[in-house]
Structure formats: structure tokens, C-alpha cells
Amino acid sequence: MSTTATLRPGAGATWRTWGRTETAEPVRVLAPTTEDEVVAAVREAADEGLRVKPVGAGHSFSAIAVAPDLQLDLAGLTGLRHADPTTGRVTVAAGTRLHDIPGLLAPHRLAMPNLGDIDAQSVSGAVSTGTHGTGLGFGGLATQVVGLRLVDGRGDVVVIDAEHRPDLLPAAALGLGALGVITEITLQCVPEFLLDAVEAPEPVDAVLAQWMERVRTRDHVEFYWFPHTGTALTKTNTRLPADRPRRPLPGWRRRLDDDLVANGLFGLTCGLATRVPAVAPLVNRVADRVTGHRSFRDLSPAVFTTRRAVRFREMEYAVPVAALPEVAREVMALIERRRWRISFPLEFRAAAADDRWLSTAYGRDSGYVAVHRYWRDRDDDYFPEVEALLQAHDGRPHWGKMHGRTAADLAPAYPRFGDFLAVRDDLDPDRVFANDYLERVLGG
Ligand SMILES: Cc1cc2nc3c(=O)[nH]c(=O)nc-3n(C[C@H](O)[C@H](O)[C@H](O)COP(=O)(O)OP(=O)(O)OC[C@H]3O[C@@H](n4cnc5c(N)ncnc54)[C@H](O)[C@@H]3O)c2cc1C
Structure with a gap:
């Protein structure tokens, strides 16, 4: 299997968020379609000293998805990997758009327990920023995540679920794109x-x-x-x-x-x-x-x-x-x-x-x-x-x-902020996934 992601003719072109709030002009744009291609892209970028940013649907208004150097467009890393109607657990590739998920779940008569106002986002982008809907009995989309696979800043694949590194799940399920590139997500679904x-x-x-x-x-x-x-x-x-x-x-x-x-x-x-x-x-x-x-x-x-x-x-x-x-x-x-x-x-x-x-x-x-x-x-x-x-x-x-907040005033608002930073140091010690936004809200 090839481990070289397609060079998408996006480099040099201007990337824009849906709300026209932010733009980026990445040095290179790759469109990996497999986890191996993500691993190769991250390793190569780390060797060259390039910073990497995966993007979903560009539906964030903040600069969180702005790619300084290498943009990984995950629009080709999509689809159902596994569904278990008995447990309700469903694994999808990281770039899968929310609007495609109902069709993937329909044969299994399953549904995501709650959704936000729109379904244009990628599942990884949505959970990584804390996307939520409404309902006091229901958490945001990241609470539906029971497992994921992530390529860290060294280019290593980290499996996080109930059996493997469960201590990382509360950080990685809503990781702001700061911990690595998610390649697969397992969601706890419910009967439709x-x-x-x-x-x-x-x-x-x-x-x-x-x-x-x-x-x-x-x-x-x-x-x-x-x-x-x-x-x-x-x-x-x-x-x-x-x-x-x-x-x-x-x-x-x-x-x-x-x-x-x-x-x-x-x-x-x-x-x-x-x-x-x-x-x-x-x-x-x-x-x-x-x-x-x-x-x-x-x-x-x-x-x-x-x-x-x-x-x-x-x-x-x-x-x-x-x-x-x-x-x-x-x-x-x-x-x-x-x-x-x-x-x-x-x-x-x-x-x-x-x-x-x-x-x-x-x-x-x-x-x-x-x-x-x-x-x-x-x-x-x-x-x-x-x-x-x-x-x-x-x-x-x-x-x-x-928003205009910074790490200094966000830290007191989040009791586990320091623990999140420790996980970041562990998974991305060289800050391969940093951008200006993350430096502002998490520090360097
Ligand atoms: C019209 C509109 C309606 C919205 N409605 C709601 C709503 O109802 N509720 C709500 O809470 N929010 C809402 N949002 C906000 C939106 O859900 C989030 O900003 C979401 O992150 C956008 O998903 P995306 O796929 O576009 O991600 P992007 O904006 O492309 O990326 C967001 C972050 O996720 C990271 N990321 C993407 N893929 C990966 C990956 N594979 N691995 C690791 N990190 C990754 C990116 O690097 C970036 O840090 C809305 C936004 C718009 C424009």
C-alpha cells in the first residue's frame, strides 16, 4: 500500500473558513486517504521542521484550524470502519462528515445521541473543538467518543480506548487538534x-x-x-x-x-x-x-x-x-x-x-x-x-x-488545564501541531 499522500493542488492557494473569519496559505497541502499516509506525512514534516494542521470542513470561526506550513486535508479519509449494533459502537474514519453518518448508521438502526445545529462538519473537527447541541441530559459530541486512533508528533500511532491508554481519552476526545492527527473515531451510538x-x-x-x-x-x-x-x-x-x-x-x-x-x-x-x-x-x-x-x-x-x-x-x-x-x-x-x-x-x-x-x-x-x-x-x-x-x-x-481569551486566563477556568498541557508535552513535545491560535490559548 502506498504511504505517500497525494499532493493536493491547494498549496499556494488561499484557504478560508466558512465564516470568512480566517485565511491560511499553507506551504504544502496533502490529502492522505490512509493512516499510513498520515504517519508518513507527519514524520516527513517533523524531519523538515514543518508544522502540521489537519483540517475538516473549515467550519470553525476561530483560527484553530489555520495551517502554518503543512495542511492535511482529510476529505479523503472517510467512511465506516466497523459497526456493532449490539453495543452501539461505531468506528468511522476521521474525515467523515457528520451529514454522511446517518446514512452509514441506517442499516444498523443506530443514531448519534445528539447533534448540533448543522451537519457539515467532519466528525474529528466537531469533537476536537467541543461541538455541542442542546439538552441538559446530553453532553457534547466529544462525550460520544469511546475510542480513537491518533498519529502523534513523532509520527507514532497511539490507540486510545477503554483497553489502551484510557487515561488519555478525556484529553484526546476534545484535543483542539493539539495532540495529534486523529485517523479513526469510535462513537457510542444509540438505537435510532x-x-x-x-x-x-x-x-x-x-x-x-x-x-x-x-x-x-x-x-x-x-x-x-x-x-x-x-x-x-x-x-x-x-x-x-x-x-x-x-x-x-x-x-x-x-x-x-x-x-x-x-x-x-x-x-x-x-x-x-x-x-x-x-x-x-x-x-x-x-x-x-x-x-x-x-x-x-x-x-x-x-x-x-x-x-x-x-x-x-x-x-x-x-x-x-x-x-x-x-x-x-x-x-x-x-x-x-x-x-x-x-x-x-x-x-x-x-x-x-x-x-x-x-x-x-x-x-x-x-x-x-x-x-x-x-x-x-x-x-x-x-x-x-x-x-x-x-x-x-x-x-x-x-x-x-x-473569542479573545489567552492561556493565562483560560487556565483558571479549567481544573484539568495543567493535565491537558502535560499530555500535550507527552504526545507533541516538539509542537509539530502548533499554530498561533494554540500558542495563544495553550501557550508555546
Ligand atoms: C454554520 C455553523 C454552525 C455551527 N453550529 C454549531 C453548533 O450547533 N454547535 C457547536 O458547538 N458548534 C457549531 N459550529 C462550530 C463547529 O461545529 C466547529 O467549529 C467544528 O470544529 C467545525 O468542524 P470542522 O470539521 O469544520 O473542523 P475545522 O474547523 O476544519 O477544524 C477544527 C479543529 O479540529 C482539528 N481537526 C480536524 N480534523 C482533525 C483530525 N483528524 N485530528 C485532529 N484534529 C483535527 C483542526 O486541526 C482544528 O483544530 C458551527 C459552525 C458553523 C460555521
Whole structure:
């Protein structure tokens, strides 16, 4: 078998994140399709003193995936390796996109227990940055990882699971791409299930007042608040066995809601609000009227994820879940006080405490606050001022989204930060996987 990865004609070209927040011009771009090719690429790069960065779908907003020297494009390292319907354990190649996983699991009647808002990401990119969905009874995607294979900074393959180096799993399952190149991931899946979805506009004050009761008693709760309005668009999903009747959204309704209203109309109105910021409150009141009010029931991936065609930038923080209503009210008051014209809704979610050392939900049930900017909107004080407020509430930033934190102020926020750095020293002593972002958030 060849151990030489294909040289992809990407070197010299500019790589961009989906949100157009970061660019990279790697010296070399390789597209390995086997673990042996990854090993050879890492060893060769280490010998030449080149730094290596695997990339998934480029859907991080932060500079976490920026490749300084050698970019490993894992789009060809995909597919199902093994599925065991009895245990629910499924092994997929590292570059497999989340949107391909339901098709791979369908013959085995399995599903991932929870998902985020979209499914464009690679499974490795998603778990490495702490991607999460909503549901106080459910952890982020990295909590679904029960094993992985990783090529470390020396080019050695490290197997991490319940039998091999289990001590490394809480670090490697959410490793920020700092520990090595994951080649395979084993996920703990569950029998496939339906979600009964109810989406409705409600007064935001009432939603905040009932926050803890809602997240404790319902499976998956989230809401969007359109700035300059008193309305929250709530989404409440209830898990049901797969043998119950399905009531999927008719194709025309999904296209109308998601493509025309949520994406098409929204794209047009955001563009207008960028040129004439004073219309943002009006835009939001219109969006507030035309969105919401629908109920349907479908297999979980079709309900958890939607298509996002309107480009944006995003910052998201986790705070202790019970603090979310107070934090949300402070953020809302800040937006109105500072008179920013924000055309994009804020998103609020919840997740269970987990044991992944760098998880935003490490050791505590968490509420999530996400702020967005239309990608063409100019930078102002919105993100930095909201970030200062969230940090003051013991907030932890999403590693794949925009933030300004550094190792010095992140270390006290993560009880196992020092242990993670020790694993990094062990697996990547020469910092083959470093980039400027990792130097900022982890140190050199
Ligand atoms: C429209 C949109 C919606 C989103 N929705 C959500 C959401 O609902 N919830 C949420 O939590 N986040 C969300 N995100 C953030 C997104 O899930 C994360 O940023 C995720 O990391 C992107 O996955 P990716 O495959 O694009 O990874 P990339 O951005 O390409 O890479 C992310 C990191 O993973 C590393 N990596 C990739 N592959 C490997 C590998 N094989 N081995 C080791 N490291 C690797 C990279 O080096 C980099 O450090 C959203 C982003 C966008 C643009």
C-alpha cells in the first residue's frame, strides 16, 4: 500500500473558513486517504521542521484550524470502519462528515445521541473543538467518543480506548487538534429515534423565567432571541421510539422556511441592515413575525440539523446553566444600552456536565449564549463587550468560535488545564501541531 499522500493542488492557494473569519496559505497541502499516509506525512514534516494542521470542513470561526506550513486535508479519509449494533459502537474514519453518518448508521438502526445545529462538519473537527447541541441530559459530541486512533508528533500511532491508554481519552476526545492527527473515531451510538419538534414564538421574558424548569423537564430545549424585539423563537424536541409514526415537514415547507425565509429572506435583510444599520430593529420584527409556529416528527438527524446558507461570524460562551437567565438579561440590556443594531438572533442552549478536560461543560451543567454578526457587518465593540460580561460570569468560550481569551486566563477556568498541557508535552513535545491560535490559548 502506498504511504505517500497525494499532493493536493491547494498549496499556494488561499484557504478560508466558512465564516470568512480566517485565511491560511499553507506551504504544502496533502490529502492522505490512509493512516499510513498520515504517519508518513507527519514524520516527513517533523524531519523538515514543518508544522502540521489537519483540517475538516473549515467550519470553525476561530483560527484553530489555520495551517502554518503543512495542511492535511482529510476529505479523503472517510467512511465506516466497523459497526456493532449490539453495543452501539461505531468506528468511522476521521474525515467523515457528520451529514454522511446517518446514512452509514441506517442499516444498523443506530443514531448519534445528539447533534448540533448543522451537519457539515467532519466528525474529528466537531469533537476536537467541543461541538455541542442542546439538552441538559446530553453532553457534547466529544462525550460520544469511546475510542480513537491518533498519529502523534513523532509520527507514532497511539490507540486510545477503554483497553489502551484510557487515561488519555478525556484529553484526546476534545484535543483542539493539539495532540495529534486523529485517523479513526469510535462513537457510542444509540438505537435510532424520532424527535417530536415544536417551534413557536413566545415572550422572551416568560421563556427566561421558565428556563430551568424547561431544560430539566424536556429533552432538547433552545431558543433564539431577535434583538430589538420581545420575542423568543423556542424549539423543543422530545425523543420518541423509532417505530412511532413520522410526520416529516413536507419538502415545500422545509424549503419555504429554511431556504426562503430563514436563509434567503434573512440574507437579503441582513445585507440591507448592513448598509442601513437603523433598519435592523425593523428587520428583526419582520423576522419575528414570519418565523416559528411549526411542528413535525422525524428521525433525529433531520430534526437536529438545518442548513445555514447565510454566512455569519459567531462567538459562544458556556456559563453555569442556572445563571443563564440572568446572563441573558444582562446581554440583552447591554445590546439595547449600547444601541448596537444587531440583525442576527442570539441563540441559547443547554448541555450536561461532562468529563472532557477542555470541554466548555467540564464538571458543570451548562447554558450556552451565542452571539452572531452577519459576515459583512463591520467589527465593533459587540463581541468584546459581550465577552467581558460572559467572562465575568465564569464563562468558557467555544474553541471553534471567535473569542479573545489567552492561556493565562483560560487556565483558571479549567481544573484539568495543567493535565491537558502535560499530555500535550507527552504526545507533541516538539509542537509539530502548533499554530498561533494554540500558542495563544495553550501557550508555546
Ligand atoms: C454554520 C455553523 C454552525 C455551527 N453550529 C454549531 C453548533 O450547533 N454547535 C457547536 O458547538 N458548534 C457549531 N459550529 C462550530 C463547529 O461545529 C466547529 O467549529 C467544528 O470544529 C467545525 O468542524 P470542522 O470539521 O469544520 O473542523 P475545522 O474547523 O476544519 O477544524 C477544527 C479543529 O479540529 C482539528 N481537526 C480536524 N480534523 C482533525 C483530525 N483528524 N485530528 C485532529 N484534529 C483535527 C483542526 O486541526 C482544528 O483544530 C458551527 C459552525 C458553523 C460555521
